[in-house]
Amino acid sequence: MSDVHYYHGLAKSMMFTIVLVSFTPLMLITLIAGYQYSVAYKEKIVDHLREIVLKHDQSVDSYLEEKVAELQVLADVEGVLSFRNEESLVRLHSALVRRHGGDFVDLGLVNSKGIQVAYSGPFKLQEANYTEAEWFKAVKKRQVYVSDVFLGLRGVPHFIIALRLEADGQEWVLRTTLDFIAFNKLVEDIRIGETGMAFIINREGEFQTTPRRDMTAEVPFLRQLASGMHLNTGLVRGRATMVTAVNPSTGRDTIFVTSLIKNGDWLMVYQQDESDAFSALNQARNLATVVLLLGGIGIAVMAYLMSKRMARKVEMSDLEKEMMNEQVIETGKLASVGELAAGIAHEINNPVAIMVEEAGWIQDLLDEGLGVDDNNREVQRALTQIRNQGIRCKDITHKLLSFARKIDPTVKPVFLNELVQEIVDLCEQRSKFASVHIETSLSGSIPQVAASPSELQQVFLNLINNAIDAMEPGGGNLDIKTRNDDGMVMVSIEDTGCGIPKANLQRIFDPFFTTKAVGKGTGLGLSIIYGIVNKMGGEITVKSAVGKGSIFSIRLPTACSAGLEPEKDKPVGDPNSDSLV
Amino acid sequence: MSNEPIRVLLVDDEAGFVEVLQKRLGKRGLEITSAVSGTNALQVLRRGNFDVAILDLKMEDMDGIEVLQIFKKMDPEMPVIMLTGHGSEKAAQEGMANGAFDYLLKPCDLEDLIDKIRQAIAD
Numbered sequence: 001m002s003d004v005h006y007y008h009g010l011a012k013s014m015m016f017t018i019v020l021v022s023f024t025p026l027m028l029i030t031l032i033a034g035y036q037y038s039v040a041y042k043e044k045i046v047d048h049l050r051e052i053v054l055k056h057d058q059s060v061d062s063y064l065e066e067k068v069a070e071l072q073v074l075a076d077v078e079g080v081l082s083f084r085n086e087e088s089l090v091r092l093h094s095a096l097v098r099r100h101g102g103d104f105v106d107l108g109l110v111n112s113k114g115i116q117v118a119y120s121g122p123f124k125l126q127e128a129n130y131t132e133a134e135w136f137k138a139v140k141k142r143q144v145y146v147s148d149v150f151l152g153l154r155g156v157p158h159f160i161i162a163l164r165l166e167a168d169g170q171e172w173v174l175r176t177t178l179d180f181i182a183f184n185k186l187v188e189d190i191r192i193g194e195t196g197m198a199f200i201i202n203r204e205g206e207f208q209t210t211p212r213r214d215m216t217a218e219v220p221f222l223r224q225l226a227s228g229m230h231l232n233t234g235l236v237r238g239r240a241t242m243v244t245a246v247n248p249s250t251g252r253d254t255i256f257v258t259s260l261i262k263n264g265d266w267l268m269v270y271q272q273d274e275s276d277a278f279s280a281l282n283q284a285r286n287l288a289t290v291v292l293l294l295g296g297i298g299i300a301v302m303a304y305l306m307s308k309r310m311a312r313k314v315e316m317s318d319l320e321k322e323m324m325n326e327q328v329i330e331t332g333k334l335a336s337v338g339e340l341a342a343g344i345a346h347e348i349n350n351p352v353a354i355m356v357e358e359a360g361w362i363q364d365l366l367d368e369g370l371g372v373d374d375n376n377r378e379v380q381r382a383l384t385q386i387r388n389q390g391i392r393c394k395d396i397t398h399k400l401l402s403f404a405r406k407i408d409p410t411v412k413p414v415f416l417n418e419l420v421q422e423i424v425d426l427c428e429q430r431s432k433f434a435s436v437h438i439e440t441s442l443s444g445s446i447p448q449v450a451a452s453p454s455e456l457q458q459v460f461l462n463l464i465n466n467a468i469d470a471m472e473p474g475g476g477n478l479d480i481k482t483r484n485d486d487g488m489v490m491v492s493i494e495d496t497g498c499g500i501p502k503a504n505l506q507r508i509f510d511p512f513f514t515t516k517a518v519g520k521g522t523g524l525g526l527s528i529i530y531g532i533v534n535k536m537g538g539e540i541t542v543k544s545a546v547g548k549g550s551i552f553s554i555r556l557p558t559a560c561s562a563g564l565e566p567e568k569d570k571p572v573g574d575p576n577s578d579s580l581v
Numbered sequence: 582m583s584n585e586p587i588r589v590l591l592v593d594d595e596a597g598f599v600e601v602l603q604k605r606l607g608k609r610g611l612e613i614t615s616a617v618s619g620t621n622a623l624q625v626l627r628r629g630n631f632d633v634a635i636l637d638l639k640m641e642d643m644d645g646i647e648v649l650q651i652f653k654k655m656d657p658e659m660p661v662i663m664l665t666g667h668g669s670e671k672a673a674q675e676g677m678a679n680g681a682f683d684y685l686l687k688p689c690d691l692e693d694l695i696d697k698i699r700q701a702i703a704d
Contacts, residue, residue, distance in 0.1 A: 346639060349666035350595045353688035357601040360691050364608055385597060433639045473644075 003315075011311035018303035023296055030292050034285065041281045049257045049277070050240040052190060053270045056198060057240070057259040060186050064161075064262060067103065067178060068144055070096070071163050075174055080167035083109040083174055086118050093120035096176075105158065105177040110136065112171040121177065130175075135162045139173050146262060148202045149180060149209075159183070159208075184209045187268065193279065196272035200261070201226050208266055217249030225256065226267055244274060325531065326409060329455065332462070332528040347396050347429045351389035358382040358389075399426055409455060411536060413448040413559035413566045416456075416482055416489060423460040424480065427468070434468045435475025436495075443483045450562030455532045462525045463493045463552050470497025470550065488538070488555045499546040508542065537562065586612040587702060588630065592622040592648065593637040593664065605691055611698070619643025626655055633701045635694070636681075638665035638672050646679055653680045660701035664689070 074092060075083075082088045093107040106121020114131030130136040135147040139162040147160040163174045187209045190198035199215075200208035205223030207215075215222070240259040247254035253274040261268050275282060362382050365375045399422075424438055431438050467478050476496035483490050500508060507513045509530040533540045537557045544550035559566050589611050593599050596617050603613040614631065616622035619642050626634075634652060638645035649661055660682035665673045673684035682701045685694060 346666040349687045350598065353666065354595065354597045354601060356688040357598065357605060357691070361601050361605050364605060382601070385601070389597070432641055435644075 007311045007315050010314060011307045014307035014310055015303045018307060019299055022299050022303075026292065026295055026299075030288055034288055037284070038278075038281055041284075042278065045277055045281075046242055046255075046257075049192075049255065049270060049272070050242065052192070053198070053240045053257045053259050053268060056187060056190055057261050057268045060183075060200070060266075060268065061261050063183065063186060064146055067176075068146065068161055068163070070100075071161055071174060071176060072144075075163055075165055080109070080165050080172050080174075083107075083172070084118055086120070089118045090120040101182065102179050103182050105179050107174075107176045110162075110173040110175055112173075116175075135160045135175070136173065138162070139164050140171075146265075148206065148265070156180070157210075188212070190270065193272060193276040195276040196270070198268065198270045200266050200268050202266055215249065218247065221245075221248050222269070225258065225269065247271070247273075329409075329458065329528055329532065332458065332525055344396065344400055344429070346433070348393055351392040354389045355386045358386045409452045409535075411450050411452050411562065411564070413564050414451045414453050414456060416446060416449050416451075416491065416556070417442040417444075419453060419456055420460060420480055420482065420491065423457055423464060426461065427464050430465075431468055431478065434472050436468050436471050436478050437476075438464075438478045438480065441479065441481040443481075446482055446484055446489045448559040448564075448566045449489045449556040450559045450564050451536045451538075451556055452532075455536075459529045459532055459554070460491075460493075462529055466525065467493060467495035467497060467550070467552075470495055470499070476549070485555055487561065488557055490553060490555050492551055492553045494549065494551040496549040499548055500542070500544040500550055501546055505542065505544060509540075586610055587698060588612045588614070588632045589698065590614050590616065590622065590625060590631040590634040590659075592616045592619070592634065592640075594618055594640040594642075595637070606695070609695060611695075619645075619648045622648055623651060623655075626652065630656070631659055633682075633698050634659055634661045635664055635698075636661050636676075638663055638676060638684075646676060649676055649679050649681060660704065662694075662697050662701060 074096075078088075078092060082092065089107060089109065093104065096104040096107065106119065106123065106125070108116045108119040108121070108125060108128075110116045110130055114129055114133070114136050116125055116128045116130065119126045119128070134150075135145055138147070139145040143164050145160075145162045147162070149157050149159045151157060157180045158177050159180065161176050161178060165172045165174055187198045187200055190196070191212070197212045198209075199211040201222055202208055203226055205219060205226040240257050242255060242257045244253055244255050246252070250273065255272050255274055255277055257270040259268045260266070359382075362379050365379050365382075368375060370376045370379065420440065420442060424440060427438070464478065464480075471478070478496075479492075479494040481490075481492045481494075504513075504515065508526050510527060513527075530540055533554055533556070538555050540552065540554045542550060542552050587610075589606065591599055591603060591606075591613050592615075593602075594617055599615045599617060603615050606613050614625055614629070616625045619640050622634075622636070636645055636649060636652070640648070645663065645665075649663070652659065652661055661676075661680070663673050663676035663681045663684035664687060665676075665684065666687040670684070670686065673681075673686070676684055682704070683697050685697060
């Protein structure tokens with residue numbers, strides 16, 4: 001089960017890594033490029049808006065200046081007397097109308113008392129009294145005055161250019177009404193996108209042109225904007241200022257580009273919803289978001305599929321490795337069985353030889369006749385001997401078979417002492433011929449260990465075989481001890497053999513490392529042991545002195561610590577004491 | 582060839598084997614003296630003369646080769662036939678290198694053994 005979790009975890013971490021590694025740069029690039037693009041694009045749009053406003057600002061100013069200049073030229077050339085004469089005034093007015101379309105609605109001369117003494121135009125304004133008119137008051141102070149748009153006496157929006165003249169020591173004012181519609185067209189034509197529009201307001205926030213839509217809700221806001229004209233808030237003539245604010249009437253973020261005109265009396269305002277002004281940018285942003293999202297989904301799906309496939313491959317290769325390991329262990333086991341074979345053959349050949357001879361002896365006796373001497377009893381004895389030797393053979397083969405059965409890597413609770421004893425019995429014959437005296441000191445108080453019995457058998461068989469090899473040909477002592485060691489169980493196998501040189505000590509657990517002659521050893525034995533012990537969660541160490549011998553110590557985890565239920569069986573050794581068996 | 586029985590020293594630590602072989606060879610007119618260990622064999626040889634020795638290669642107390650070498654020092658004329666239960670002939674050949682007359686693998690045919698004994702004496 002934990003394997004399944006492991007591979008799930010592996011797939012998950014691979015997926016997150018792939019997503020992180022591929023999505024992060026994509027995200028960063030999109031964000032950085034998007035930010036740069038939007039800044040550049042916004043700058044471009046804002047510059048464009050400023051330019052438009054400034055251009056129209058200039059055209060409004062030059063429109064007004066042009067009208068004033070024309071009036072001044074007229075005054076300079078014709079003189080006040082020509083304006084006083086009604087006929088000549090009409091002629092001049094019609095000449096203006098002819099050359100300038102309907103821009104100049106009317107033309108009139110007002111005396112210093114504010115009474116219009118001559119008039120040419122569509123309204124009946126002769127003798128009209130302008131004493132209280134704002135423009136009349138203003139022109140007395142200034143030479144030239146251009147009024148705000150107002151309804152005036154006739155009740156239609158218009159504005160006035162008034163020019164103060166002097167003749168014969170008397171002051172006169174030449175005034176003309178300018179067509180509001182023609183003037184309005186100058187700014188009304190500025191239309192960008194769906195919400196972009198321009199208009200002009202005066203210092204009081206009153207509209208000097210007719211906006212494209214009803215803007216009554218915005219008036220307080222515009223008043224506030226206009227009030228800025230009085231303060232020194234950066235509004236400079238010839239420079240457009242941009243602010244972005246929430247438009248109270250629409251509730252949307254709106255760009256206001258403003259510029260002073262008419263010597264600072266009026267404010268040209270261009271306003272556009274931010275979303276409208278930057279619609280192309282928003283579209284690009286939406287597109288980028290969609291691409292990012294699709295890319296992200298693509299990456300996530302790919303990462304999921306890839307990591308799943310990779311994890312499966314890893315799992316397969318782990319399985320293969322495990323199988324290979326098992327095969328290597330199996331092969332190692334066969335090799336160690338091979339080493340035993342010589343001893344086993346001797347052990348079996350001896351009883352077989354006895355049986356063959358006893359059978360021959362029976363034949364001899366039968367040839368002689370059962371009646372002779374006590375041949376009958378001798379045959380009985382021979383048959384008993386044959387049976388006994390047969391049983392001896394069976395014991396040997398059973399012992400061998402129980403060891404040579406297929407390796408089962410399943411970890412279960414194992415009585416270590418029993419297992420050690422089994423292997424010692426198996427090696428008895430070989431040790432006898434090698435003049436090796438095996439002594440076991442098995443502690444009765446050790447708990448069961450968590451291990452695969454068949455693999456553990458191989459470990460001990462290998463170590464004992466090695467130890468006997470090390471003590472050949474002189475023989476020696478082999479001490480096998482088991483004891484408790486800091487929550488684990490320790491088995492030590494100590495021989496009085498030739499020992500291992502220091503240089504080799506580092507490498508003895510390396511695969512294929514062997515000091516035996518070619519064909520004598522695979523060099524896999526100790527590396528297999530190392531692998532088996534490690535796999536069981538144990539550890540193996542070695543101490544050795546050349547000429548004195550070696551000690552291999554194996555520490556194994558207890559069945560309890562591995563979470564296994566100990567088996568109820570009678571262990572070898574005295575369970576009540578730590579006495580040695 | 583005289584009619585005196587052939588004196589054979591049979592050395593093997595497998596008592597059952599020695600016992601039955603002694604009976605069978607004895608039945609065939611050979612005079613068998615048995616020893617069930619290396620040291621026992623050396624004592625027996627010290628006490629008497631033998632025409633031929635049959636020697637087990639592996640014994641608990643002494644190695645067969647070791648016994649063979651001592652035999653060769655004590656009685657260089659006595660031929661020694663090695664007997665071994667080992668599957669491999671290598672050990673037996675080692676005995677040949679140390680001056681053994683021949684070797685046989687256990688279990689062996691009794692007639693073969695007697696042939697070898699006769700050959701060893703005739704040689």
